Amino acid sequence: MSISTNVFAQxxxxxxxxxxxxxxxxxxxxxxxxxxxxxxxxGGMTDFDGKFVIKPIPAGNYDVKASYVGYHTLQYKGVKIMSGKITFQDFKISASTQVLSEVEVKEYKIPLISKDQTATGGSVTSEEIAKMPGRDAAAVASTVGGVYSEKGEIGSVRGSRSEATAYYIDGVKVSGGASKSMPKSATSQVEVITGGVPAKYGDVTGGIISITTKEPARETYGAVELITSKFLDPYNYNLAE
Structure with missing residues (x-):
């Protein structure tokens, strides 16, 4: 039962x-x-009212396509799916007289107001994480407004004690130190909740830092990253990831 809960939570x-x-x-x-x-x-199919609900979908960015016989296919690129949340996207497609309909492609735009947003905070996706200078998930979380950090450590969330902040990896509660051992290359999404904490997290008095790891890839691949400061300072700082 706990495994099923964790899967749906992410x-x-x-x-x-x-x-x-x-x-x-x-x-x-x-x-x-x-x-x-x-x-x-x-994927899925619309009902008699043209509505659809597709779940569960692993957190990440996707291209979503709507098609029907006799209509142009419409595709939205970069649709953001967040852990434990509902992403709303409607499709307005036009009729086509061609046998092979062309695909109309549009860029997904994040709405200013989310219908499913009940908590304050922010989320960072893998595409955004890859461009950040931070080396771990904790450093990524510190880029969200309301999170105070010092020397790479999460100090507090909106002024609360550091001990009041709860950490989750793939829906499982962990200690704060475990979040620093999670390399950003293995991180799919980091969600930070600074206020309006959902009831499922229990009696949390500070904030929530929830880390979602990447799904297994269809193809085997690997990467090695080496960082050194030997050419810039006398400390010879080295890091391999």
Missing amino acids: SGTLQGKVVDVSNGEAIAFANVSIESNGQIIT
Whole structure:
């Protein structure tokens, strides 16, 4: 039971509606597919009202495509799926007279106000993490507003004691030190909750730092990163990851 809970805790949901762009009428039984690097991860079909709900989806960024016979296929690139949250994305597709319909591609835009947002804080995705100078998940979390850090350590969240901050890795509660041992290359998403902590986290009086690791890859790969300061200072600081 605990395994199932952890899996769903680190997954998100995609919800929306597919309609005809000319008259706003719902399109029933339209196909909605979720893709990553050209491969279909999961998908679903709209109901009689043109609505769809797809879950669970591993946290990350995806290309989402809606298609139906006689209509142009519409694809949104970079749709962000967050752990334990619902991402809303509607599709307005237009009729096509061509046998082989072309695909219309649009960039996904993060809404200013999320319908599913009940807590304050922020989330950082793997694409954003790769561009950051920090070496671990704790350093990534310190970039979110309301998080105070000192010398690479999480000091406090919105002024609370450091002991009041709870850490989770893939839905499992861990000590704060464990978050520093998690390399950013293995991190898919870091979510920081600074206020309005959901009831599922219990009696947390500070903040929540939740780390989601990357899903197993379809192909075997590896990487080695070496960092040294021997050419810049006399300390010869070396790091291998």
